[in-house]
Amino acid sequence: MKCRISPSWVFSIYGVEKTAGPDNxxxxxxxxxxxxxxxxxxxxxxxxxxxxxGSAAAAVSFGGDGRARYYYQTNYDFGAMEDVTxxxxxxxxxxxxxxxxxxxxxxxxxxxxxxxxxxxxxxGRADYGNSTWDGGNSxxxxxxxxxxxxxxxxxxxxxxxGRVPMxxxxxxxFLFQDVTVDGAKVMFNVSDTAELGLLYTVxxxxxxxxxxxxxxxxxxxxxxxxxxxAGGMSLRIAGLYEDDQVGVGADDGxxxxxxxxxxxxAGSIALSGALAGDDRGEERADTGYGGFxxxxxxxxxxxxxxxxxxxxxxxxxxxxFGFIMIGGGYSITxxxxxxxxxxxxxxxxxxxxxxxxxxxxxxxxxxxxDTGGDAFEISGSAKYLISxxxxxxxDIGYLGYSADTDTxxxxxxxxxxxxxxxxx
Numbered sequence: 001m002k003c004r005i006s007p008s009w010v011f012s013i014y015g016v017e018k019t020a021g022p023d024n025x026x027x028x029x030x031x032x033x034x035x036x037x038x039x040x041x042x043x044x045x046x047x048x049x050x051x052x053x054g055s056a057a058a059a060v061s062f063g064g065d066g067r068a069r070y071y072y073q074t075n076y077d078f079g080a081m082e083d084v085t086x087x088x089x090x091x092x093x094x095x096x097x098x099x100x101x102x103x104x105x106x107x108x109x110x111x112x113x114x115x116x117x118x119x120x121x122x123x124g125r126a127d128y129g130n131s132t133w134d135g136g137n138s139x140x141x142x143x144x145x146x147x148x149x150x151x152x153x154x155x156x157x158x159x160x161x162g163r164v165p166m167x168x169x170x171x172x173x174f175l176f177q178d179v180t181v182d183g184a185k186v187m188f189n190v191s192d193t194a195e196l197g198l199l200y201t202v203x204x205x206x207x208x209x210x211x212x213x214x215x216x217x218x219x220x221x222x223x224x225x226x227x228x229x230a231g232g233m234s235l236r237i238a239g240l241y242e243d244d245q246v247g248v249g250a251d252d253g254x255x256x257x258x259x260x261x262x263x264x265x266a267g268s269i270a271l272s273g274a275l276a277g278d279d280r281g282e283e284r285a286d287t288g289y290g291g292f293x294x295x296x297x298x299x300x301x302x303x304x305x306x307x308x309x310x311x312x313x314x315x316x317x318x319x320x321f322g323f324i325m326i327g328g329g330y331s332i333t334x335x336x337x338x339x340x341x342x343x344x345x346x347x348x349x350x351x352x353x354x355x356x357x358x359x360x361x362x363x364x365x366x367x368x369x370d371t372g373g374d375a376f377e378i379s380g381s382a383k384y385l386i387s388x389x390x391x392x393x394x395d396i397g398y399l400g401y402s403a404d405t406d407t408x409x410x411x412x413x414x415x416x417x418x419x420x421x422x423x424x
Contacts, residue, residue, distance in 0.1 A: 058114075058115065058116050058117050059114075059115050060112060060113070060114045060115075061112070061113050061115075062110065062111070062112050063110075063111050063113075063423075063424060064108070064109050064110040064111050064125075064423070064424060065108075065109050065421065065422060065423040065424070066106070066107065066108040066109065066421075066422045067106060067107060067419055067420060067421045067422065068104070068105075068106040068419070068420050069104070069105045069106065069331055069417055069418065069419040069420075070102075070103075070104050070105075070417060070418050070419075071101065071102060071103050071104075071105065071331065071332070071415065071416075071417045072101075072102045072415065072416050072417070073098075073100070073101045073102070073332065073334075073413070073414070073415040074099065074100045074101075074413065074414050074415070075099065075100075075411035075412055075413045075414065076098045076101065076334045076413050076415070077096055077097035077098040077099065077411070078334075078340075078401055078409060078410070078411055078413065079096075079403075079409030079410050079411030080096075080097055080409045081094040081095065081096060081097070081409060082094065082095060082096075082097050099411075103132050103133065104132065104133040105131065105132050105133070106129050106130075106131075106133070107127060107128065107129045107130035107131070108127075108128040108129055109125055109126065109127050109128070109130075109146070110125065110126050110128070111123065111124065111125040111126075111147065112124050112125075119153045120150065120151060120152050120153065121150070121151040122149070122150045122151070123147055123148075123149055123150075123151070124145060124147060124148045125145065125146050125147035125148075126143060126144070126145055126146075127143065127144045127145070127146050128142070128143050129142055130142055130144070145163060146163070146180055147163055147164075147165065147180055148162050148163040149161060149162030149163055149164045150162055156188060156189040156190075157186065157187065157188055157189070158186075158187045158189070159184065159185070159186050159187075160184065160185045160187070161183070161184040161185075162182075162184075163180050163181070163182055164180060164181060164182075164183060164184065164185055165178075165179070165180050166179045166180065166181045166199070166201070168197075168199065168222065168224045168236070168238035168240075168258075169224075169236050169238050169258075169259060169260075169261045169274070169276070170236070171234055171235070171236045171261035171262060171263045171272065171274075172261050172263065172272050172273070172274050172292075172321070173317075173318055173320045173321040173329075174259070174261060174274035174276060174290075174292065174317055174318060174321050175238075175258075175259060175261075175274070175276050175317070175318050175321075176238075176318060177318040177319075177320040177321065177329075178320065179318075181201040181203070181220075182201060182202050182203075183199065183200050183201030183202055183220070184199075184200050185197055185198065185199050186198045192228075193227060193228035193229070194225070194226065194227050194228070195225070195226045196223070196224070196225050196226075197223065197224045197225070197226075198222070198223050199220065199221070199222035199223070199224070199240065200219065200220070200221060200222075201219065201220040201222075202217060202218070202219050203217075203218040203219065203220065203242070204217060204218035204246060205217055206218075206245075206246055216245040216246045217243075217245055217246070218242065218243070218244045218245065218246055218247075218253065219242075219243050220240050220241065220242050220243070221240065221241050221243065222238060222239060222240030222241070222258070223238070223239060223240075224236065224237060224238035224239070224258075225237050225238075229264070231264065231265065232264050232265050233262065233263070233264030233265075234262065234263050234264060235260070235261070235262045236260070236261050236262075237258075237259075237260045238258045238259065238260075239256060239257075239258035240256065240257055240258050241254075241255070241256045242254055242255055242256070242257070242280050244280075247282075249282065250282050251282070252281070252282045253280050253281050253282075254280065254281075254282075255278075255279040255280035255281060256277075256279050256280070257276075257277065257278040257279065257280055258276065258277070259274055259275055259276025259277060260274065260275055260276070261273070261274040261276075262274075266295075268297055269295045269296065269297055270295070270296045270297070270305075271293070271294070271295050272293070272294050273291065273292060273293035273294065274291055274292055275289070275290075275291035276289065276290060276291065276315070277289040277290075277315070278314075278315055285313070286313040287313060288311070288312065288313040288314040288315030288316075289311075289312055289313065289315050290309065290310060290311035290312065290315040290317060290337075290338060291309055291310065292307060292308065292309025292310075293307075293308060293309065294306065294307040294308075301352060301353035301354070302350065302351070302352055302353075303350065303351040304348065304349075304350050305348065305349050305350075306346070306347075306348055307323075307345075307346070307347045307348075307349065307365075308344075308345065308346045308347075309337075309344070309345060310342075310343065310344040310345070311337060311338035311342060311343045311344075312342045313342065314338075314342075315338050316336055316337070316338035316339050317336060317337040317338055318336075319333070319336045321336075321337055322336070322337045323347050323349060323363045323365045323377055323379065324361075324363050324377065324379035324380075324381060324395065324397045325363075325365075325377040325379050325397040325398070325399040325413065325415075326345060326347070326365055326367050326375065326377050326399065330381065330395050330397075331393075331395050331415075331417035331419060332379075332395050332396070332397050332415030332416060332417050334399060334413040334415065337367075340367075340369045340372045341369045341370050341371045341372045342369070342370035342371070343367055343368065343369055343370070344367070344368055345365060345366065345367040345368070346365065346366055347363060347364065347365030347366070347377070348363070348364050348365070349361060349362070349363045350362045350363070356385070357384055357385045358382070358383070358384050358385075359382075359383050360380065360381070360382050360383075361380060361381040361382075362379070362380045363377060363378070363379045363380065363397075364376075364377070364378060365377040371404065372403065372404065373401060373402045373403040373404045373410070374401075374402055375399050375400060375401045375402070375412075376399070376400045377397065377398070377399050377400075378397070378398050378400075379395075379396065379397030379398065380395075380396055380397070381393065381394065381395045381396075382394045389422060389423050389424050390420070390421070390422050391420075391421050392418070392419070392420055392421075393418070393419045393420075393421060394416070394417070394418050394419075395415075395416065395417045395419075396415070396416040396417075397414070397415055397416075398412065398413075398414045399412055399413045399414075400412050401413070
C-alpha cells in the first residue's frame with residue numbers, strides 16, 4: 001500500500017490557517033483584528049492560493065518492507081580450515097572458519113517517490129538496521145541509502161542520475177539483480193516495445209595531489225537495449241566497459257562484461273535463458289562466461305521447471321540467481337553459482353499453491369565443480385500469508401558436498417531459517 005501526502009489549508013478573512021499536515025506543526029496563529037491587517041492577510045491568502053494551484057498535481061508516495069529472521073546454519077565453510085596467528089604473525093594452528101552459527105537478523109527499508117507537477121521525480125530508499133543482532137550498536141547506527149536518484153523526463157528521453165538501479169539485464173536474475181550504482185542513465189523510449197539506454201557509473205573516485213577532476217578513477221561505460229516481440233517474448237542486451245585507471249599490472253581491472261537474456265512462452269512452456277561474459281581484470285587468463293536455459297509448465301496449482309546451465313573460467317552469477325542452496329539468494333544460501341569453480345548444474349524446482357494463503361517450493365538439484373568436487377541439493381520453502389502485507393516464511397535445505405580428493409576438506413552445509421516479512 002502506498003500513501004499520497006499533500007498539505008491541507010484553511011483560509012479566513014484574518015489570514016491563513018494550516019491544519020495538521022505532513023510536518024504536524026498544527027495551526028498557524030491568527031493575526032489580531034484590524035482593517036489593514038485584514039487586507040494584508042487576505043492578499044497573502046490569495047497569493048498562497050496561486051502558489052498551491054501550480055503544485056496541486058505534485059505527489060509523494062511511500063512504500064517499503066521489513067523483516068526479522070532467525071538462522072541456524074552448520075558447515076557453511078564446507079570444512080575449510082584457516083590459519084591461526086599470534087601477535088607476531090606466526091601461525092600457531094588452524095581452525096574452522098564457520099562450523100556452526102545461529103543468529104537473528106533484521107532490516108527495514110523505506111522508499112519514497114516524489115513527483116513534480118511537470119513529471120520530474122526523485123526516488124530514495126533508506127535501509128535501517130540490516131544487520132545481525134549482536135547486543136551492540138549495529139542496529140541503531142547501520143543506516144544507508146541504497147537508492148537516491150532523480151528522474152528528468154524530456155519527451156521520449158528520461159535521464160536518471162544519482163544512486164540508480166543498474167537494471168540492465170532484469171529479464172532473469174543472471175546478472176545485475178537489485179544492484180544500484182553511482183552514476184547516470186539515459187533511456188530512450190523508442191516505441192511501446194523497445195527501449196535503448198546509456199549508462200555511466202563511477203565505481204571509485206580517486207584523488208591525485210588533491211585534484212578531483214584530473215585524477216585516476218574506476219568508471220563504467222555501457223549501453224543496453226530492451227525489445228518486445230509478438231507472442232510475449234522479450235529480449236535484453238547489455239554491454240559495459242570498465243576503465244580502471246587506478247590498478248596497475250595484475251591489479252588492473254579494465255575490461256568488458258555484459259550479456260543477453262530472454263523470457264517468453266513457447267506454447268504452454270515458459271522459457272527463460274541467458275548468456276553472459278566477463279573479461280575484466282588482467283589476472284584473468286581467459287574470458288569468463290556462463291549461461292542457462294529454463295523451461296517450466298503449470299499443472300493447475302503446481303508448477304514444475306527444469307533449469308540447466310554452466311559457468312566457466314571464473315564467471316560467477318548474481319547472488320540472487322539459482323535455487324535455494326546452490327545460489328538463489330535465499331536466507332540459507334551458502335554459495336553463489338560459480339563461486340566454487342567452473343560449474344555445470346541441473347535442477348528441478350517445483351512449486352505448490354496449496355491455498356490462497358499457503359504456497360510451497362521444493363528443489364532437487366545437482367552441481368559439478370571442475371576442481372572442487374560435486375554437490376546435490378534437497379531443499380524447500382513454505383510461505384504463509386498471515387494478513388495483507390504480512391507473511392511467514394520457513395526455508396530449509398541440505399547441500400550434500402563431496403570433495404575431489406580425500407585430502408580436501410569436506411563438510412555438507414545444512415541450514416534453516418524462519419522469517420516474518422512485512423511490505424507496505
